[in-house]
Amino acid sequence: MKYIKIYLVILLSSANIFAQNGSGEIVGSVIDAVTRQPLIGANVIILGTNFGAATDINGKYSIKNVPAEMYQLRASVIGYNNRVKTDVMVQPGKQTQVDFELSPQAIEIENVVVTADYFGKNILEPTSVRNFSYEELRRSPGGFEDVIRALSVLPGVAQADAGRNDLIVRGGAPSENLYLVDGIEVPNINHFGTQGATGGPLSYINLDFVKETSFSTGGFPVLYGDKLSSVLKINLRNGRTDRIGGKATISASQFGLNAEGPLFNDKSSFIFSARRSYLDFIFKSAGFSFVPEYYDVLTKADYKLDNTNSFSFLFVSAFNNVNFFNDDADKRYDNSRILGSDQIQYFTGFSYQRLFSNGFMNLSIGRNYTDYDTQQSDSLLNPIFKNKSKEEENNLRLDVVHKFSSVTEMNFGVTAKLIEFDADILFPTFITSFGDSLPITSLSKSENFFKGASYLNFNFLLMKRLTTNLGVRADYFNAIKNKFYFSPRFSASYMLTPITNLNFSTGIYYQTPSYIWLIADEKNRELKNVRVNQYVLGFDHQLNEDALLKVEGFYKDYSDYPTSLVRPYLVLANTGAGFSGSDDNFSSFGLEPLVSNGYGKSRGVELSVQKKLSNTPYYGILSLTYSKTDFTSLDGIERDGTYDQNWIFNLSGGYKIDKYWEVSTKFRFASGRPYTPYQLDGSQLVSDYNSRRLKSAHSLDIRVDKRWFFSGWTLITYIDVQNVYNRKNPSGIRWDRREQRIDESASIGILPSIGISAEF
Numbered sequence: 053m054k055y056i057k058i059y060l061v062i063l064l065s066s067a068n069i070f071a072q073n074g075s076g077e078i079v080g081s082v083i084d085a086v087t088r089q090p091l092i093g094a095n096v097i098i099l100g101t102n103f104g105a106a107t108d109i110n111g112k113y114s115i116k117n118v119p120a121e122m123y124q125l126r127a128s129v130i131g132y133n134n135r136v137k138t139d140v141m142v143q144p145g146k147q148t149q150v151d152f153e154l155s156p157q158a159i160e161i162e163n164v165v166v167t168a169d170y171f172g173k174n175i176l177e178p179t180s181v182r183n184f185s186y187e188e189l190r191r192s193p194g195g196f197e198d199v200i201r202a203l204s205v206l207p208g209v210a211q212a213d214a215g216r217n218d219l220i221v222r223g224g225a226p227s228e229n230l231y232l233v234d235g236i237e238v239p240n241i242n243h244f245g246t247q248g249a250t251g252g253p254l255s256y257i258n259l260d261f262v263k264e265t266s267f268s269t270g271g272f273p274v275l276y277g278d279k280l281s282s283v284l285k286i287n288l289r290n291g292r293t294d295r296i297g298g299k300a301t302i303s304a305s306q307f308g309l310n311a312e313g314p315l316f317n318d319k320s321s322f323i324f325s326a327r328r329s330y331l332d333f334i335f336k337s338a339g340f341s342f343v344p345e346y347y348d349v350l351t352k353a354d355y356k357l358d359n360t361n362s363f364s365f366l367f368v369s370a371f372n373n374v375n376f377f378n379d380d381a382d383k384r385y386d387n388s389r390i391l392g393s394d395q396i397q398y399f400t401g402f403s404y405q406r407l408f409s410n411g412f413m414n415l416s417i418g419r420n421y422t423d424y425d426t427q428q429s430d431s432l433l434n435p436i437f438k439n440k441s442k443e444e445e446n447n448l449r450l451d452v453v454h455k456f457s458s459v460t461e462m463n464f465g466v467t468a469k470l471i472e473f474d475a476d477i478l479f480p481t482f483i484t485s486f487g488d489s490l491p492i493t494s495l496s497k498s499e500n501f502f503k504g505a506s507y508l509n510f511n512f513l514l515m516k517r518l519t520t521n522l523g524v525r526a527d528y529f530n531a532i533k534n535k536f537y538f539s540p541r542f543s544a545s546y547m548l549t550p551i552t553n554l555n556f557s558t559g560i561y562y563q564t565p566s567y568i569w570l571i572a573d574e575k576n577r578e579l580k581n582v583r584v585n586q587y588v589l590g591f592d593h594q595l596n597e598d599a600l601l602k603v604e605g606f607y608k609d610y611s612d613y614p615t616s617l618v619r620p621y622l623v624l625a626n627t628g629a630g631f632s633g634s635d636d637n638f639s640s641f642g643l644e645p646l647v648s649n650g651y652g653k654s655r656g657v658e659l660s661v662q663k664k665l666s667n668t669p670y671y672g673i674l675s676l677t678y679s680k681t682d683f684t685s686l687d688g689i690e691r692d693g694t695y696d697q698n699w700i701f702n703l704s705g706g707y708k709i710d711k712y713w714e715v716s717t718k719f720r721f722a723s724g725r726p727y728t729p730y731q732l733d734g735s736q737l738v739s740d741y742n743s744r745r746l747k748s749a750h751s752l753d754i755r756v757d758k759r760w761f762f763s764g765w766t767l768i769t770y771i772d773v774q775n776v777y778n779r780k781n782p783s784g785i786r787w788d789r790r791e792q793r794i795d796e797s798a799s800i801g802i803l804p805s806i807g808i809s810a811e812f
Contacts, residue, residue, distance in 0.1 A: 074144025074763050077294070078115040082107045082127050085153035086175075086455050088405075088412045090359070094129035094154070099136070100667060110359055118142045120761040121711040122187075124666055127152035136170045138598075138665045139187035143811060145764035147292040149263070156458060170598045170664040175511055175519050176463070178545035178555040179271040179588045180604060182206055182662075185264050186289075188671075191706065193718040194753035194774045196304045197807070198255045199262055199286060200242070205702040207658035207675040208269045208606070210722065212629035212695055213783050214751070214799040217242050218251030220695040221269050222606055223654025223681030224281030226251045226628035228563060232276075232285045233257065234352075234366055236401040236418045237447065241286075243346045244372050244393055247424055247441070248566035248640060249628035256348040256370040256397075258325045260299060260310055263289035270606055271557030271588040274507040274523035274541050275451070275463060280563045280584045280608075288366070290354045291321030297812055304772065304805035305331055306346075320355040332375070341383035342390055347371045360407040369398035378433065385431045385790055391633030394425040401447075411454035420445040428633050436482065436634060439641070441475040443567060459513035463523070469503040473567045477643070484637040485736045485787065488619050492643045497571045503564070504528040517547040529564045533578045537562045551594035555604075558587045565614060569624075569642035576614075580648040585609040590658075598666040605657045613650030613683065614642065620686035621738045623650035626694035635786045652683030652693065665708065672705020691742045692726040699723045706755075714757040721750040727785055730794050734787040749781035749799070765812035771804065778802040 082094040090111020097104035098115065101123070105113040122141050128134040132154040142148050155175065172183055184202065189195070192202035200217040203209060210220035218226040227249040231238045239245075242252025266285040276283045296313035308327030315322045325348075332345040348370040356362045374392035378384045401418030426439040451465040477495040484490065509523030525539040541559025548554055562581040570576050590604030616622040619639075627640035656679025665671040677700040681693035699722070706716025724746035728736045753774045760767040775781075780798040788795040 074120050074761050075117045076120060076142040076144055076146050076148060078118055078123075078125070078140065078142060078148045078150055079293075080113060080150040080152065081111045082113065082129070082152045082154060083111050084132075085155045086453065086461055087410055088407055088453075091129050091132070091154060094127055094132075094152075096125060096127045096152070098140075099124040099126055120144050120766070122665075122708065125150055127154060129154065131157060133157055133169055135172060136597075136664075136666075137185070138170060138671075139185050141187055143766040144761050145812065146297060146766070147294055149289050149292070151263070170666070171594075171600050171662075173545075174266070175461075175545075176273045176275070176509070176521055176543075177268055177271070178519065178521075178543050178553070179557045179590060180208075180269045180606075181266060183264060183266050186259065186262050189259055189262065189265065191714065191716055191755065191757060191770075193704065193706075193716050193755040193772060194751075196254065196772075196805075197259045199257055199259055199265060200255050200284070203265075203267050203284070205673055205675060205704045205718065205720070206267065206269065207602075207604070207660045207677045207700075207702075208656065208679070210695060210697045210700055210725075212251070212725075214749070214781060215783075216251055216253050216630065217255060218246075218249070218629040219282065220629070220697075221281040222608060222656065223679055223693060223696065224608070225249070225625045225695070227566065228279055228281035230276055230279035230283045232283065233368070233399070234286070234288050234364065234401070235403060235414060235416060235449075235451075236366065236399060237420075237449075238399050239420055239422065239443070239445070240397075243348070243370055244344065244374075244395065244631075245397070245422070246628060246630070246632055246640065247422075247426070247439075247443075248568055248642070251629060254305065254346075256346070257286060257368065258308070258310070258327065258348070258350050260301075260325065261288050261323050261350065261352070263287045270586055270608070271543060271559070273463075273521055273543065274509050274525035274539060274559075275465060277505055277507070277525050277527055277539065277561075278503070278563055280561050280582060288323070288352055291315075291323040291352070293318045293321050299809055299811040301327075301807070301809035303807040303809075305329055315353055315355065319357075320353070322351065322353045324351045325349070341377055341386040342392065343375045343377070345373050345375070362405050364403045364405075365401070366403075367398065367400040369396075371396055381431070384433065388429060388431040388436075389633070389635065389786070391426060391428045391437070391631045393427075393631070395422060397422040410456070411452065413453075414449075414451045416447075416449045418447040418449075420447070435478055435480065437638060438478040439475070441477070441568065442473070444472040446470045446472075461511040463509040463511070464507070466506045467504065471501040471503065471567065472498075473501065473571065474498045475568060475571055479638075479643060482634075482638065484619070485730070485734065486619065486621075486637070486738055487735060488637075490618060490638070490644055492572060495572065495643070499531070499567075499571055501529070501531040501567070503530075518544060519547075520544045527562055527564075527581070529581070531567075531570050531577065532565065532580065534580055537581050548591075552591065553593075554591045556589050558585075560585055565646075566642060569614060569646060572641075572643045573645040575617075575645045575647075576642070578648075579614055579646060580612040582613050582648075583611045595661070598664045598668070600662050602660045602662075603658070606655065608654040610650075610652040610654070610683070612648040613652065614646040614648055615650040615686040616642075617645040617647060617686070619644070621689070621691075621741050623652070623683045623685040625650065625652060625683050626742075629695065630784075647686065649686050650683060652681065654679060654681040654693070656680065663705070669708040670705065671708075672703070675702045676700070687738075694742060695725055697722045697725050712759050712761075716755045716757075718753045719750070722748065724748050724782070730785065730787050734789065734792065746782045746784070749779075751775045751779055751781060751799075752777060765810060768807075768809045768811065770807045772807070774803040774805075775799070775801055
């Protein structure tokens with residue numbers, strides 16, 4: 053706290069010492085949202101100023117000599133809906149890239165005028181979708197400038213643990229979320245990721261290069277498959293094309309360097325970043341018994357051959373290590389409760405896009421690779437669990453969009469995946485806290501699998517008010533007995549007025565079993581794809597051009613979820629969060645015979661109000677969710693889902709004081725989730741499974757940002773204080789064998805952090 057006070061004094065006293073000047077340039081493109089064709093003669097203006105430009109024959113525009121400040125940009129052209137992009141930060145000596153995708157106007161009603169669209173709407177996804185820009189994600193309080201943590205304020209999104217990125221979306225398990233980075237499917241974008249799930253402590257996608265995100269919490273179309281609950285699309289920006297630039301950053305948990313610029317000419321560009329955590333220095337100096345450390349690297353290159361052909365290459369890698377220091381008995385005991393996981397992971401892809409008359413195609417080839425080295429030992433350093441496994445996916449994907457007329461659009465695609473999976477597991481006889489003896493003591497297998505999928509979707513505009521999507525998806529997986537699955541889906545949005553829409557979606561969704569589940573026992577090859585029937589109904593209403601109200605109800609009907617023959621109370625929908633060690637009875641690994649006999653349901657109602665930054669200098673999002681989730685395992689008893697949190701309330705927002713200062717805050721409240729109590733001897737009873745609930749959790753985060761503008765570069769600093777009133781929110785319980793008592797786990801108390809970055 054002493055250093056924070058010093059930081060604030062320096063920050064306040066230096067506000068007027070340095071010269072604050074300079075100007076920058078805004079560049080970008082305006083294209084048709086469906087066909088991707090450039091829109092010629094579109095007007096792009098900076099709201100509240102006299103600055104603006106029109107697009108050229110390539111749909112490009114440039115606005116030069118713009119004073120350093122944050123702006124809102126509006127793009128408009130006859131026959132298309134206007135679109136406004138907020139939080140456009142112009143910095144001295146730098147290009148700021150702002151691209152627009154405009155949708156054709158569907159309706160014109162006399163005497164009703166909506167001057168601009170601040171939110172945008174994808175006609176393929178009328179329900180349960182939110183879009184966020186880079187700046188909205190960056191300044192999120194308590195977010196560590198992490199792309200996933202910033203999404204935790206959305207309705208329907210629960211957190212299993214405040215210290216991790218395990219997304220629980222509308223009652224779904226942490227394994228049910230799909231990540232797409234520039235269109236490339238990625239199994240997990242987190243450091244120290246949980247095998248078979250999608251969470252981890254921190255994302256390894258560098259937020260500095262994120263242009264925007266789109267997050268769907270349900271009802272997504274047939275374009276996306278093999279996941280049940282959500283789709284997070286992360287679009288990276290291109291590098292600047294005028295000159296080489298860079299950034300040096302020290303943030304809450306890491307430091308790094310960025311570089312970007314033209315590659316060959318002004319039609320090509322690159323971006324590059326390398327980051328390293330400094331948590332290991334802090335943990336070592338504090339005398340911790342274990343030290344995590346990580347690195348990540350991102351590089352991307354783009355080349356536009358001509359007006360119809362473009363290429364892109366992407367490579368992202370992460371290296372994670374956990375070092376244990378077993379100097380004395382206390383440290384050995386502390387470490388015996390930790391499942392450590394060293395990981396090497398990367399994904400890479402090459403994409404080709406070609407525009408044609410009334411449409412476009414994307415062809416991509418990619419590879420995902422994760423090398424897990426997971427281990428846990430007892431206090432005598434005898435191994436409890438060792439897992440060395442590799443998951444490799446080689447992907448080929450083709451997507452085609454064709455617009456037949458002003459009211460009809462078709463989407464078609466095919467994907468193919470060749471999977472290589474190797475596992476070398478040592479698992480000496482383990483007795484769970486429920487008294488179950490897990491059968492597998494060792495395992496060494498190498499398998500090749502194949503996945504294929506195709507989809508077809510039609511979008512229709514009827515009566516100038518009703519937008520409909522009708523699609524079907526076919527999935528194939530050769531590793532299981534029932535190899536083919538078909539998923540019909542339907543969605544519709546009816547425009548009651550130009551500012552009010554009634555929305556509905558329904559469909560069948562399938563997800564294949566985790567690879568490690570399949571190799572555990574030959575019987576597990578008889579597992580089916582997990583199935584969910586989803587229904588979403590809601591409406592959205594524009595309170596103002598920069599404020600949107602949304603109300604949605606959802607119902608998810610789960611079936612064919614894997615359950616354990618050894619542990620008939622366990623359905624694997626209740627696993628996947630956290631680090632999945634002995635405290636979790638190694639449940640998420642599925643190293644036991646499984647059958648597809650689990651089923652359940654999740655239902656709820658969500659309300660949200662979002663205000664974008666505009667000429668009124670404040671912004672925010674309020675969300676309230678009530679939901680209920682339960683699952684039934686092999687024993688036929690219906691129980692609360694492990695991640696069921698009935699009430700979730702979020703209020704996040706900020707105020708832009710001037711072009712230098714900004715303050716923001718976030719408050720979060722969530723009902724306690726279920727847990728199983730311990731007996732006096734440290735055992736747990738099946739009859740008590742998920743019968744109790746933790747206390748409700750709540751916290752307040754505050755963040756202050758300060759910018760200095762110099763000639764040709766910018767200094768950005770912030771202070772972010774999480775859990776301001778130092779509440780120790782309960783996160784779970786476990787048994788302390790040494791003390792023979794219950795150990796209540798809690799989130800960390802007040803956590804201040806400082807970030808400094810110089811961008812040039």
